[in-house]
Amino acid sequence: MVHRHMLHQARTHGPRLAQGLPLPGQVALVLQGGGALGAYQAGVYEGLYDTGIEVDWVAGISIGAINAAVIAGNRPEDRVTKLRAVWETLTSEWSAFSPPDGPNAATYQGAAAYAALGGVPGFFRPRPFTPLLATPGTPEAVSWYDTAPLAKTLDRFIDWDLLNDGPMRLSVGAVNVETGNFRFFDTAYERLDARHIMASGALPPGLPPIDIDGEWWWDGGLVSNTPLMHVLGCQSTEMLVFQVDLFPARGDRPRNLSEAYTREKDIRYSSRTRQVTDILLHIRAEHALVRRMLATLPKELLSLPELIEVAEMAADPAVNIVHLIYRRQDWEGWARDFEFSRSGMVAHWRSGRDAIAETMRKGQLLAKNIVDGKTAAFDLTDK
16 A cells, blocks of 8 residues: 555656646646536546646546546547547437537437436446335445446446556545545555446436445545545645536526526535635645744754644645636536537537636746745636
8 A cells, every 4th residue: 555655656757848837746637526517627638638738646526537537547648539439438329419500408408308318328327127126225226327338438448457557646536325434546555446436426316336345335526526635635746736627616696497406506516616725725825834934943943843743734835726617608507417418528528628728828827836836726717
């Protein structure tokens, strides 16, 4: 366990440069859950790859865990192709809901209804019999769909040896059904397989719990839909984090029931990303004040065990967090996370690429912060 952790820490890089943006010792990509909206994350990754930004650590929840596993489980030159293949698999039966001029409200509603009734290819399918007829205490009795297709999709597009032994660290979050404890399965400490990825996306009561060594696991989004705190809690060097949020925390007042459902889902799954970031920055500011205070003390005092402990506590490496927040299109509504139309996927993917392009166009302040070793958060695509 310790050996694998130290191996991942040793893989952090020295100074790097991507289209004028200096990169710190480690670059992390943090991916929320959000079903069909996950195509936006795939577009973000393609934008990062095309820009020359090498990701060292990817962490995900639910659909973010699936995207993260595909990224970590393939060679750099194959990752975008494999992501595209996965998303084309998930949207392979949706031509009827993919008009050539792009998605609209009518096709969006039809695609969402089709997913609810017929499942999603390569992901989940309806059970042949109602859960009410299944044996109590079995996965079949507590879920409407079967996720066996997802296991095949993951095995088809992921090299598990590369995922576990390759240079990129992978973390995926899930919650224990019986204890309610939230944890991350992390290649820095253990070997992962399809079960761990599926557990992170096992959202009840639609999808079944995943059995891992005799314990049942559900979607990590039930507790926290954003793995940011896990990444920051394990930070050991200066870091640049691309935080990809699929549900905005801020939004307009709803005008009808559909908009009320939409707003409720945004609030529930945004996981207080802004609040977490604000708390982080406040703590980092306090630690900086402690470091300045320690710098004024005589050297003989700094050798006291208590002050040594304080100095270690306040020794934060710098982190810059770039928020990339998917912003809902006019044709989308409350069911947008299970609207798996091909045209919707293409639109989401394009939005992710555009977000990276816009971020790089406005990246001067971010670059200066990285060079100066400062800590801050940015939303360079805010409109």
